[in-house]
Amino acid sequence: MSVFDLAKYPLHLGLGTKAEIQPEFTGAMQWYQEYSDRYDDRDGAAGRLVSLHHFTENWDSWEMHPNGDEVVLCLSGVMTLHQEIVSGTAAIVTLHPGEYAVNSPGCWHTADIAGRASALFITAGMGTQNRPR
DSSP, X not given: OOOOOTTTSXXXXXXXXXXXXXXXXXXXXXXXHHHHHHHHHHHGGGOEEEEEEEESSOXXXXXXXXXXXXXXXXXXXXXXXXXXXTTSOXXXXXXXXXXXXXXXXXXXXXXXXXXXXXXXXXEOOTTOEEEEO
């Protein structure tokens, strides 16, 4: 059995209860595109990307996952999620360590970071969209 750093090597949870270690995370949009190329046709909306990210700054973009929920679990620090919900309402959710929130399908979201924070994400990535903040 091998041990992997989730921040460096995200995990794909796919059909047939498979867990597949991903190539080293670069932070570039190209990495996400290559991930989509590997799994969108094979696992569709059922596939999930499990990733860990460390933040020292507010996010500079919004994102939206149209095909499934995204779980955001704060592991350290404090992060504030800003959500534009499909119904037309908005929400602001502040997460502390051990707390999580769910971004529903179609919910545009971004985050503000208070100093430093780390979060675990379980994302239905198929069809993800981004826009500038």
